[in-house]
Amino acid sequence: MRDNLLDPRAVLLHESAADRDEAIRRCGRALVDVGAVAEPYIDAMLEREQSISTYVGEGVAIPHGTAAAKEVVRHDAICVVRFPGGVDWGGEPVTLCVGIAAKDDGHVQLLAALADILLDPERARTLREATEVGQVMKELT
Amino acid sequence: MASIDSKDIHKIIVACDAGMGSSVMLASQLRKQLKGTGVTVEHTPVNEIPADADVVVCHSGLAARARVSAPDKVLVPFQIFLGDPAVTKLVATIKNGGTVDA
Numbered sequence: 001m002r003d004n005l006l007d008p009r010a011v012l013l014h015e016s017a018a019d020r021d022e023a024i025r026r027c028g029r030a031l032v033d034v035g036a037v038a039e040p041y042i043d044a045m046l047e048r049e050q051s052i053s054t055y056v057g058e059g060v061a062i063p064h065g066t067a068a069a070k071e072v073v074r075h076d077a078i079c080v081v082r083f084p085g086g087v088d089w090g091g092e093p094v095t096l097c098v099g100i101a102a103k104d105d106g107h108v109q110l111l112a113a114l115a116d117i118l119l120d121p122e123r124a125r126t127l128r129e130a131t132e133v134g135q136v137m138k139e140l141t
Numbered sequence: 142m143a144s145i146d147s148k149d150i151h152k153i154i155v156a157c158d159a160g161m162g163s164s165v166m167l168a169s170q171l172r173k174q175l176k177g178t179g180v181t182v183e184h185t186p187v188n189e190i191p192a193d194a195d196v197v198v199c200h201s202g203l204a205a206r207a208r209v210s211a212p213d214k215v216l217v218p219f220q221i222f223l224g225d226p227a228v229t230k231l232v233a234t235i236k237n238g239g240t241v242d243a
Contacts, residue, residue, distance in 0.1 A: 052202040064162040102161040112169035
C-alpha cells in the first residue's frame with residue numbers, strides 16, 4: 001500500500017457530530033489537513049451525499065466527492081473518523097466514517113479490505129469499536 | 142426488456158456517480174465472488190459505461206441515468222452496497238446458469 005494513503009493523522013477516533021453534514025465536514029477537514037484535497041472538496045462531499053447515501057452497512061459510511069471534484073484531489077487518501085455517539089445517516093446509525101479522496105485507483109485495495117471487514121460482523125464490530133489508531137491501521141492495511 | 146443468458150456474460154460494469162467509493166467496493170466483492178468464472182468486473186462512472194459491457198450493476202438511484210447512458214444493456218439495480226439480494230442472485234445465475242433480465 002502507498003505510504004500516504006492512510007495517514008495516521010487522518011485517523012480520528014473520538015469525534016462527535018450533530019448530524020450527517022457535520023460528520024461529512026469533519027471527514028473532509030481531515031482530508032484537507034493531511035494535504036490530500038483542497039478546501040472545495042468538502043462541499044463536493046456534501047453534494048455527493050445528497051444524490052445517494054454512502055452508507056454501506058454495519059454502521060459505516062464512506063463519504064467521498066463527486067467525479068468533478070477529482071480536480072481538487074492532490075493525492076489518493078483515506079481518513080477514518082469515528083463518532084462513538086453515533087450519527088443519524090438518513091435513518092441508519094453510523095459510528096464510523098471512511099472518507100475517501102481519489103483520482104486514481106490507489107485506494108482500491110483498501111476499499112476491498114474494508115468490504116471484507118464489513119461482511120464479517122465480528123471484524124466490523126472490532127473496527128467500529130477501535131479506540132487506538134494502531135488498531136485501525138492494522139485492520140485496514 | 143433486455144435479457145442475457147449467463148453464458149454470454151463476459152463483462153460486468155459496476156456504474157457509480159464518481160466511481161471512487163461504493164462502486165469500487167462492490168466491484169471488488171463481485172470480482173472475488175466471480176473468481177474462476179472468467180467474467181471480468183470493472184467500475185466506471187455511470188455516463189461512461191463501455192460498449193462491451195454485458196451487464197450493468199448500479200444503485201437504484203442511478204438506474205435512470207444508466208438506462209440513458211447504456212439503453213441496450215441488461216441493468217441490475219441494487220439498494221444495498223454490500224450483500225444486496227439482486228447482486229447475490231446475479232452471481233448465482235452466472236455460476237449456475239440461467240437468464241438475467243433487465
